[in-house]
Amino acid sequence: MTTARSIIPLLNRLISRSQPSRSVTYMHRPGDGSPRPVTLIPGDGVGPLVTDAVEQVMEAMHAPVYFEKFEVHGTMKKFPEEVLDSIRKNKVCIKGGLATPMGGGVNSLNVYLRKELDLYASLVNCFNMRGLPTRHENVDIVVIRENTEGEYAGLEHEVVPGVVESLKVITKFCSERIASYAFEYAYLNNRKKVTAVHKANIMKLADGLFLEACREVAQKYPAIQYNEIIVDNCCMQLVSKPEQFDVMVTPNLYGNLVANTAAGICGGTGVMPGGNVGAEHAVFEQGASAGNVGKDSIVAQKTANPVALLLSSAMMLRHLQFPAFADRLETAVQKVILQAKVRTKDLGGSSTTQEVVDAVIDALD
């Protein structure tokens, strides 16, 4: 009878066999190896735990990045200008979530940052991980969500006491650029299909405008399939046949819902990587539900899942053009997930954040 102990070497050989024995040559420019500064915002709740995980793993890999750390909390009245300056200088930031109080007229600082830096695209990659079986297989969805307008325009007013109007704003400009980003992403990453998510049967003008922009951009990419799906049907399809989706482009609110649903299908928001990007800057954070700062008990017991932010930091390394470091980090994380020995509670285990970090560092080659 094979025991767990004898399976591990077998798994290791399996993993190393599936990796190419010779690494892909990346010809850098002289000086590319100098450490790059990245703004780091630990944030609230589980944020400091998971950003610390990233710091530890980057240090263990001797990755050519160094962090400029800043304290920002969701309770602050304004996003500190010095932090914004740092991000503007460094162009790249990695952060934990900032807690947003429910109601009460206090706007989310996570949303503020995305609007202020015009990070118009939010990207989440939801995919099945080996060793983490879920109800569905062969899922690899990238949700590209418009990040600056739509239902998050923040324009609400009380018309008369007891009647509130909330304005959803959709513009041709923002819809066009998010559609362009989605198709460009598909083109650069060899993806075959882009699906636009909408509810234009009800919001004929707003979502209609969004669809119009998507259709125009689709014509410029004849090799990429394009289709449209109504958001309620989309959610239904996601939970029954998610393998049909490839890249999805959505307005703001639907993107939030679709990304979280897709993340849930593939193993949860604790593992899916993602980030926000604009023309000038990129901010990496946990893929879906990035504003979620976790329960107090998770913070107290230090059992937050660092996988999502670690994989996002690998995306960040690739964004900074350090592909070998990104590959090493991703491979190590995937090995830890596959081995299933060290897992936090959301994946069915009982490990702490630090135990996962230690396992990832051990798994680095």
Added chain:
Amino acid sequence: MPNLYCNIISDLCAGLVRGLGLTASCKIGEGGIALAEAVHGSAPDIAGKNSANPTALLLSGVSILCHLNLHDKVDQIQNAILDTIAEGKYRTADLGGKAKTTEFTNAIIDHL
């Protein structure tokens, strides 16, 4: 937008139980007005092909009977529907079978 959220969540839940063709709903207004309908939409792509699953609308009809306090009829019809589905001989395309709408309906009538 709770209206929108409910639209999304109800379809999502129907998908989880594999049954956009199975899920019924009943909207109750003030003064006792009740509107029962299936959760699914008009499905124009399968219109006129005698392949739709009538269960959702049948169960909506059952919920109207419930609203009208005709409980014995409710039990009779509901059991007939559930038995037909459980038996598995007649299933419409959305449940993985090959039966036509009319064949499925006749099977339910046979089970009454």
